Amino acid sequence: MMGGSKERARERREKRLQEISLLRTIPYSDHQRWWSKETIAVVTGSNRGIGFEIARQLATHGLTVVLTSRDECVGQEATRVLQEGGLDVAFHQLDILDPSSIQLFVDWIRQTYEGIHVLVNNAGVNFNVGSDNSVESAHMVVATNYYGTKNIIKAMIPLIRPSAAAARIVNVSSRLGRLNGRRNRIEDLNLRRKLGDLDTLTEELIDRTVATFLQQVDDGTWTSGGWPQTFTDYSVSKLAVNAYTRLMAKTLSNRPEGEKIYVNCYCPGWVKTAMTGWAGNVSVEEGADTGVWLALLPDQAVTGKFFAERREVSF
Numbered sequence: 001m002m003g004g005s006k007e008r009a010r011e012r013r014e015k016r017l018q019e020i021s022l023l024r025t026i027p028y029s030d031h032q033r034w035w036s037k038e039t040i041a042v043v044t045g046s047n048r049g050i051g052f053e054i055a056r057q058l059a060t061h062g063l064t065v066v067l068t069s070r071d072e073c074v075g076q077e078a079t080r081v082l083q084e085g086g087l088d089v090a091f092h093q094l095d096i097l098d099p100s101s102i103q104l105f106v107d108w109i110r111q112t113y114e115g116i117h118v119l120v121n122n123a124g125v126n127f128n129v130g131s132d133n134s135v136e137s138a139h140m141v142v143a144t145n146y147y148g149t150k151n152i153i154k155a156m157i158p159l160i161r162p163s164a165a166a167a168r169i170v171n172v173s174s175r176l177g178r179l180n181g182r183r184n185r186i187e188d189l190n191l192r193r194k195l196g197d198l199d200t201l202t203e204e205l206i207d208r209t210v211a212t213f214l215q216q217v218d219d220g221t222w223t224s225g226g227w228p229q230t231f232t233d234y235s236v237s238k239l240a241v242n243a244y245t246r247l248m249a250k251t252l253s254n255r256p257e258g259e260k261i262y263v264n265c266y267c268p269g270w271v272k273t274a275m276t277g278w279a280g281n282v283s284v285e286e287g288a289d290t291g292v293w294l295a296l297l298p299d300q301a302v303t304g305k306f307f308a309e310r311r312e313v314s315f
């Protein structure tokens, strides 16, 4: 029985991968192209991995991309690689945890480009591999993946330029942070309901949820706290990113036509990068694909959604 269902799952996955690679061969056609060289896209943590590939693909589609990295030398080197390939890519240092780095970045963007049209929040950390589930770095994981992403969104929104096609924010998240997935969920049904309902979802609730988790990490009670069981700290941080994505989409939906900002998040799959120790079953090209697609979607009002392999999934 088990063998049969595994086999069917494998077949479904292979079929889906074929569909995706077909979608990828269809070029972004000219009449749908709302962007140009004047369209500015910022990608966080783009010196390597999925972020570098998102930067490369966006620049290949003809946008001007700002590659950012917390390490100046590494970022400049990565930028040079793309520039030598003829792409319009500029570099600026950005550490999403450092308020002074964020401020310098904001000032530089304002002076250099006046503003941006696309923001991809890709920078993130994870310290567990395989079957590990240590929370030793939980504070860093939550600070980077959730608060860092939030810091950048808050800093960049005032810099988003009006655009008839709407500006785009894409958050690179993870299926592990799903609120209502079949596995790896928060056990507390009441908390799940509150986080999942846009009428009760607030920034304060998301902050309080991650703070409760970190408090339990500090006092050693987290294992009985009903948190997701796989890569718990990482899952909690991405769950917060997902919830914040929905909340921001709702908050920003009141903006007038011409000043719209669409905010979505996605899971890149299990990707061969440093984060997975180059394990994983998809390439960086595949891992970047849904993010680039979301950033460039032609005039469709897609916002507040979670995607995997270009398909919407429930939060």
Ligand code: NDP
Residues within 6 Å of the ligand: 044, 045, 046, 047, 048, 049, 050, 051, 069, 070, 071, 094, 095, 096, 097, 121, 122, 123, 124, 125, 126, 144, 148, 172, 173, 174, 175, 267, 268, 269, 270, 271, 272, 273, 274, 275, 276, 280
């Ligand atoms: P990498 O470790 O290769 O890349 C992570 C990037 O984030 C690096 O550029 C890193 O910089 C940067 N970064 C980390 N902390 C900061 C910070 N404080 N300020 C600025 N940049 C920072 O991993 P991936 O490419 O795999 O991960 C990219 C995103 O995809 C992450 O958000 C991750 O959670 C997500 N993801 C990845 C999956 C996978 O299977 N690989 C699965 C699901 C989601 P530095 O080089 O200096 O460390």
